Amino acid sequence: MKRFIIKLTIFVFPVLGLFLLGIFLPTTPRASKSLLMASINKNLLLQKTQTPRIIFVGGSNLSFGLNCQIIKDSLQINPINTAIHASIGIKYMLDNTLEYVKNGDIIVLVPEYNHFYRSLNFGSEELMRTVFDVDLENIKYLNIYQFVNIIPYLPKYSLTKFNPTEYLNVNESDVYSVNSFNEFGDTYTHWEIKQKKFAPYGAINTEFNYDVLKYIEEFNIYLKRKGATLLVSFPGFQETSFNNSKIAIQKVKNELMKSNLMIIGTPERYKIPDSLMFNSPYHLNKKGVDYRTKLIIEDVKKARTHNIVFN
Amino acid sequence: MLFNSIDFAIFLPIVFILYWFVIDKNLKLQNFLIVAASYLFYGWWDWRFLSLILFSTIVDYTIGRQLRNEENQLKRKILLWTSILVNLGFLGFFKYYNFFLDNFITAFSFFGTEIKANSLNIILPVGISFYTFQTLSYSIDVYKRKLEPTKDFIAFSAFVSFFPQLVAGPIERATHLLPQFYKKRTFDYSKAVDGMRQILWGLFKKIVIADNCAEYANLIFNNSADYSGSTLVLGALFFTFQIYGDFSGYSDIAIGTSRLFGFDLMRNFNFPYFSRDIAEFWRRWHISLSTWFRDYLYIPLGGSRGGTWMKVRNTFIIFILSGFWHGANWTFIVWGALNAIYFLPLLLTNNNRNNLETIAQGKFFPSIKEFSFMLLTFGLTVFAWIFFRAENIGHAWHFIQDMFIGLTTKSGYVQTINLLYWKIGLAIPTIILLFILVEWLGREGQYAISAIGLKWKRPIRYAMYYAIIVAIFWFGGKEQQFIYFQF
Numbered sequence: 001m002k003r004f005i006i007k008l009t010i011f012v013f014p015v016l017g018l019f020l021l022g023i024f025l026p027t028t029p030r031a032s033k034s035l036l037m038a039s040i041n042k043n044l045l046l047q048k049t050q051t052p053r054i055i056f057v058g059g060s061n062l063s064f065g066l067n068c069q070i071i072k073d074s075l076q077i078n079p080i081n082t083a084i085h086a087s088i089g090i091k092y093m094l095d096n097t098l099e100y101v102k103n104g105d106i107i108v109l110v111p112e113y114n115h116f117y118r119s120l121n122f123g124s125e126e127l128m129r130t131v132f133d134v135d136l137e138n139i140k141y142l143n144i145y146q147f148v149n150i151i152p153y154l155p156k157y158s159l160t161k162f163n164p165t166e167y168l169n170v171n172e173s174d175v176y177s178v179n180s181f182n183e184f185g186d187t188y189t190h191w192e193i194k195q196k197k198f199a200p201y202g203a204i205n206t207e208f209n210y211d212v213l214k215y216i217e218e219f220n221i222y223l224k225r226k227g228a229t230l231l232v233s234f235p236g237f238q239e240t241s242f243n244n245s246k247i248a249i250q251k252v253k254n255e256l257m258k259s260n261l262m263i264i265g266t267p268e269r270y271k272i273p274d275s276l277m278f279n280s281p282y283h284l285n286k287k288g289v290d291y292r293t294k295l296i297i298e299d300v301k302k303a304r305t306h307n308i309v310f311n
Numbered sequence: 312m313l314f315n316s317i318d319f320a321i322f323l324p325i326v327f328i329l330y331w332f333v334i335d336k337n338l339k340l341q342n343f344l345i346v347a348a349s350y351l352f353y354g355w356w357d358w359r360f361l362s363l364i365l366f367s368t369i370v371d372y373t374i375g376r377q378l379r380n381e382e383n384q385l386k387r388k389i390l391l392w393t394s395i396l397v398n399l400g401f402l403g404f405f406k407y408y409n410f411f412l413d414n415f416i417t418a419f420s421f422f423g424t425e426i427k428a429n430s431l432n433i434i435l436p437v438g439i440s441f442y443t444f445q446t447l448s449y450s451i452d453v454y455k456r457k458l459e460p461t462k463d464f465i466a467f468s469a470f471v472s473f474f475p476q477l478v479a480g481p482i483e484r485a486t487h488l489l490p491q492f493y494k495k496r497t498f499d500y501s502k503a504v505d506g507m508r509q510i511l512w513g514l515f516k517k518i519v520i521a522d523n524c525a526e527y528a529n530l531i532f533n534n535s536a537d538y539s540g541s542t543l544v545l546g547a548l549f550f551t552f553q554i555y556g557d558f559s560g561y562s563d564i565a566i567g568t569s570r571l572f573g574f575d576l577m578r579n580f581n582f583p584y585f586s587r588d589i590a591e592f593w594r595r596w597h598i599s600l601s602t603w604f605r606d607y608l609y610i611p612l613g614g615s616r617g618g619t620w621m622k623v624r625n626t627f628i629i630f631i632l633s634g635f636w637h638g639a640n641w642t643f644i645v646w647g648a649l650n651a652i653y654f655l656p657l658l659l660t661n662n663n664r665n666n667l668e669t670i671a672q673g674k675f676f677p678s679i680k681e682f683s684f685m686l687l688t689f690g691l692t693v694f695a696w697i698f699f700r701a702e703n704i705g706h707a708w709h710f711i712q713d714m715f716i717g718l719t720t721k722s723g724y725v726q727t728i729n730l731l732y733w734k735i736g737l738a739i740p741t742i743i744l745l746f747i748l749v750e751w752l753g754r755e756g757q758y759a760i761s762a763i764g765l766k767w768k769r770p771i772r773y774a775m776y777y778a779i780i781v782a783i784f785w786f787g788g789k790e791q792q793f794i795y796f797q798f
Contacts (some may be wrong), residue, residue, distance in 0.1 A: 001500075004498070007504075156785055158784075
């Protein structure tokens with residue numbers, strides 16, 4: 001028995017050493033051009049943009065779904081689109097944003113429906129890359145559940161550091177790159193690209209995660225302390241995929257309506273016709289972006305006129 | 312808890328250490344730990360269904376005890392049928408209720424009668440078909456007096472819920488596994504090392520082969536109308552390797568894990584894609600289910616005795632039920648029936664027990680004849696898997712139609728080559744070819760790498776293991792569910 005344990009430990013040791021080395025090697029040139037790197041610029045926007053501000057927090061549904069120039073012109077307020085990728089997880093997005101929130105800020109949180117199910121709230125591979133590739137200091141935001149979610153991706157991540165293709169002939173993606181965002185943080189490089197073919201999402205069949213709601217409510221308390229206002233809205237979601245997941249979406253709506261949070265719009269309102277999508281059920285094309293931006297402007301205006309106090 | 316998850320990577324060493332270091336002197340405690348660990352393992356998915364396992368355990372344990380004292384044949388039969396009805400009742404309700412209801416409504420509407428009945432939103436408990444068949448084997452064997460009923464409830468609970476094979480087999484016989492819970496287990500170094508090696512190979516099959524093939528099989532099957540004939544063939548091939556890697560990978564991990572705890576599980580796969588005819592394929596694919604059906608259904612139905620008609624009837628019953636066991640969908644029934652049709656010529660010409668030994672035993676290359684038959688059998692199997700994978704019969708039918716019609720167009724091949732080159736890349740096909748080679752080289756062992764490299768110098772052998780580990784981590788992280796969990 002002792003022999004087995006000792007031999008197993010000796011066998012595992014080099015593997016662990018290689019993985020640790022890979023994790024702490026510098027970010028590869030390929031990873032340096034990834035869209036996740038945009039979080040550096042987005043954090044700068046959060047730091048430097050003048051008040052009054054409206055800050056959008058969510059997944060790629062927001063980065064591929066807003067035209068902040070229209071919002072700025074219409075609401076006369078400085079917009080910041082912090083969205084990058086849903087798999088970073090709502091918890092990390094909120095923790096990161098909270099650090100930069102100023103008195104009077106309006107935060108519009110738009111979780112994707114999957115964020116309310118299972119543990120996507122705690123992020124996935126993209127969260128791991130955001131921390132290890134972009135800013136290791138942000139590891140302070142991670143709790144045990146986030147670590148559990150990202151650990152399975154660490155070995156592969158570590159091994160990519162030894163892959164020559166990460167260093168040679170690195171081409172930048174047209175829409176998923178650090179340079180795909182405009183001065184407000186919207187992805188704009190796809191606005192001139194034709195719609196692509198993609199499969200709609202099937203039904204969400206997993207268990208509803210009540211902790212997500214609790215976490216957003218806690219976040220709201222911190223925001224209030226900082227003198228900011230939280231509005232929660234719904235993602236622009238492709239109609240076909242929406243119809244496939246009606247029950248799960250209804251559940252999200254019901255639970256949000258029951259909460260103490262300020263909700264703007266309804267899921268049905270943000271059901272986007274298939275023709276307005278770009279390359280996934282959450283990514284909108286230019287027409288879709290303008291349509292959805294118009295909806296969110298109306299909803300924010302309505303919230304203002306219904307005596308919701310924006311500090 | 313999935314074998315390919317971080318949860319299991321934490322769970323297994325803890326149970327292992329408790330089992331061998333803390334309570335290694337006490338057999339009862341070891342069995343109790345197995346029960347507790349197994350309930351935790353299963354409850355990780357959905358703790359509510361633990362009550363089903365517990366209920367099934369109590370029912371079969373009690374019936375076993377009563378069968379021991381009961382001499383009246385009629386009462387014995389009633390007891391056996393109680394066990395069968397309870398177990399199959401659960402299975403029928405959770406797995407087949409909606410299927411029968413929908414087909415019932417369709418059948419009546421065909422004759423012009425509209426019936427209104429709502430289907431239920433039933434969640435299928437993971438692995439219900441596996442543990443139901445395992446507990447049934449106990450009741451039947453006790454009834455047939457092949458097995459002495461157990462007095463040890465903990466040992467019996469451990470037998471029913473043994474975590475390595477609880478959710479996707481191998482479906483163990485009580486006569487084989489239950490007695491192992493009565494005997495004191497001592498740690499066996501070579502058995503544990505062999506178990507680790509088998510776990511490693513199982514993880515490779517699942518994470519590297521199955522999960523990567525799944526990505527492209529899903530892409531092609533889910534959008535089959537958009538693809539050419541040759542691309543659809545590629546999709547069917549990807550699924551063929553996906554299902555083998557997924558299920559045999561699970562079995563390898565289950566058997567390997569059991570060996571770490573001093574248990575021997577039955578073999579479930581024996582290189583089925585190297586079979587020379589369908590009969591041989593079924594002696595090598597999901598062996599624990601095939602032999603279960605053979606022993607508890609085929610033979611009681613009369614088996615091969617009683618003339619040609621009887622043999623044909625029994626063969627069809629077994630294959631169709633085996634298909635239906637996989638899921639409440641006509642696609643599985645057609646898949647089973649298709650295999651029965653493949654089997655028929657061999658049965659009628661008494662050639663169904665021709666290829667009992669491993670192909671090209673002791674040689675590297677098979678003969679041209681062997682190779683041709685192997686290729687033919689593989690082709691038939693790939694074709695049958697289309698039904699298994701399709702969403703419904705219509706989907707399978709269109710897939711096959713498009714596949715054959717589209718094979719004649721030149722542009723279709725261009726599409727396939729483009730897909731292979733631009734989307735899939737060369738790494739996955741190369742790894743699949745390497746995998747086939749390793750499986751071929753190791754086909755005379757219990758699993759492909761059971762003997763490969765044992766005579767090599769240690770650094771070379773270790774380099775092979777490290778290469779497998781690197782491949783697992785390289786392709787890992789997706790943590791895909793095993794296909795057979797849904798059965």
